[in-house]
Amino acid sequence: MTIHGDHPFLPPESERSPVRRLRGRLPSPVGLWTTQYDGKRAGLTVSSMLVADGEPGYVIGLIDPDSDLWETLREARTAVVSLLGGPHQQLADAFGYVAPAPGGPFRMIDWIDTEWGPAPVGVSTWAGCRLVDNDPPEVGWALQVQLELVHVELAADEVVPLIHRRGRYTTL
Template sequence: MSIHGEHPFLTPPELRDPVRRLRGHLPAPVTVWASAHGGRRDGWTISSVLVGEGEPAELVALVDEDCDWWDLFRDAGTATVSVLAAGQGAVADAFARVAPSPGGPFRTGEWVDAPHGPRLSGAAGWVGVRLVDPDPPRAGWGLLVRARIEDVALSEGLEALEHRRGRYR
């Protein structure tokens, strides 16, 4: 319950970053990239993702170099990218570390071990990828990570989750 008509900590409109606002106006996919290596597994929610068709096809993502998962992905060299389905926003929040997940983020949702890394059951699809360059260039505040697509599976009849203007749709 709140006594405020709006969010009390919201930045005033004249102080908001126009580039961040632009990003918020664009619909973004919601994916979780997960890797396993040396008895450890981790993952991270990534919405800045592009599909590059071709031979070989690639996924390109902006990755926060400070996230714990990035070092694991570099060591493993592979990841499974789960394309979240409508209703799986809690999974995205757990892996973005913005919502609690007692016991770790893999306790949110049902996860299956796969050759490229853990994948989420009930996702709209998943992609097995292999890291192209362990020392990628920067793009803005993130790393411009390229991953070669080695396997793809789509779930028929499931709508992919998207993020726009701070909300899942």
Template sequence: MTIHSTDPFAVPDEDKSPVRRLRGRLASPVTLWTAPGPSGLTVSSTLVADGDPGRVLGLIDEESDFWDAVSQAGRFAMTPLTPADRQLADRFAGLMPAPGGLFATGQWRETPYGPVPAHAGAWAGCTLDTSRPCGWALLVEGVVASVQLDAATVPLVHFRGRYAELDR
């Protein structure tokens, strides 16, 4: 067996659209979105907008089990991930096996918005507001109903198809 340092299923740069290549040059936060059910999905196209009320926006695959769960529950949790969460991110992105299910390993805190990793330094509980088609996905907008901030953590970021971490 050979372990690859790159994704053997990745589309070569020359075969990607210029827009996709531009998007790849922007660092994105790696977050975990979960919903009652439970269901979850790794999302790197996430934006948090301050305001009254605050909002969370993300690009979500409309064919995902997560979208089905959010559509039914009307609420979700969004958790920023850390460099220690790389395997968790891969598992919820469908890039790593999840024997027993996505939530079978690790410690989880049950919330009204969906399970949250017990070690999470921050998370937001959101109610589903709107969704609309946007490119390859749905642009999903949630109203921030609850914010939990514990210890400040270094974020896991996605840049040019790989995980990275910020120097402090």
């Protein structure tokens, strides 16, 4: 068995989409979107997202329409959006389904059950959100999912944020 330093299924750079390569050069926050409905938990690492200020505020993210997260979020209509930090790299990979997580990624750390879904213990910033539209528009390969910010938790001791750029994690 050989362990590769790069992703084993990644096509050569010359064969990748120029749009995807442009997007990959933009540093993005690493968020973890989680939800729960009828006893089923689902989560997904999301780095294609932004926060829009206002009354109310919104989180807008690009979500895979075939993901367990989207299937469960449509039913639950609520979610927790957590901003991951440097210590959460393995958690990000597990919820991005690019690293093994024996027993599933929800077994990797402890969780707090909130009215919006499960929130990870040890994450300094998270928000409880409500789904705006059960039928969001398609944008490229994804759904443009809009969540209304209902509740925001900001810890006094902020964790150094995890950033995704060109397929790799880094911190500020």
